Amino acid sequence: MSKNLPGAAGDLAEKYPSVWSAYSDLGEATANAGGLTDRERRLVKLALSIGAASEGAVHSHARRGLAEGIPYEDLQQVALLAIGPLGFPRGVAAGTWISDVEDTD
Template sequence: MKLALAIGAASEGGVHSHCRRALSEGIPPEAIQQVAILAIGTLGFPQAVAALTWIDDIVSGKKG
């Protein structure tokens, strides 16, 4: 839930933080990415893609 709120607020740091927390709780990366994909209808494609790149930063290990 907080990940979705961070995406809606366009908070890159919040998305990174909640993505790390979700991964530490055992949530698969695909499920985390699905949250951003579901945001397309509400927030629009550009914001959802931005969120996907922020999630990818953490999933791929680019930011720790």
Template sequence: MKDDLPGAAGDLARQHPDIWSAYSALGAAAAESGGLSDREKRLVKLALAIGAGSEGAVHSHARRALDENIPTADLNQTAFLAIGSLGFPRAVASWTWITDVTEP
């Protein structure tokens, strides 16, 4: 998995496998700590990336969602739901980051 990671995350994973291993284990434990479905977990992670304003994380979670056969309309709705709590500009920015991945 760490050989598939882009950019700085991939560099860190390859150069510091002990840190990557601990980070991965924490993520796995958090993912298994409740009853959310894989689909729900992916959409929550996308929403968190939107809330954090992280373009790279939005791209990553949108790509993974598509790989998991989550419809583009659901990804867009996740961005649109940000309008009320995060504001129109953040929601629109996030939507454009999702379309970076979903449109050719």
């Protein structure tokens, strides 16, 4: 699985496979802990990444969202929704981070 991970995450997975395995298991357990759909989970994770101001995580969740068939416009709406609670600069930054991924696909 680590061969599919870019950059530092892939490096960590290669160097510490047991840590990566535990992290993956936690992700699977939390995903299955409720009734959200795959789409809803992806959009929530994108929103949380925006809130945390994690450019890498926004790129990752936007890229995966596009691969899962979520329209680019829906991903951008998440960035727009961030403007209210997080402020205009954070929402605009998130929109540009999402655009980075759309422009490369």
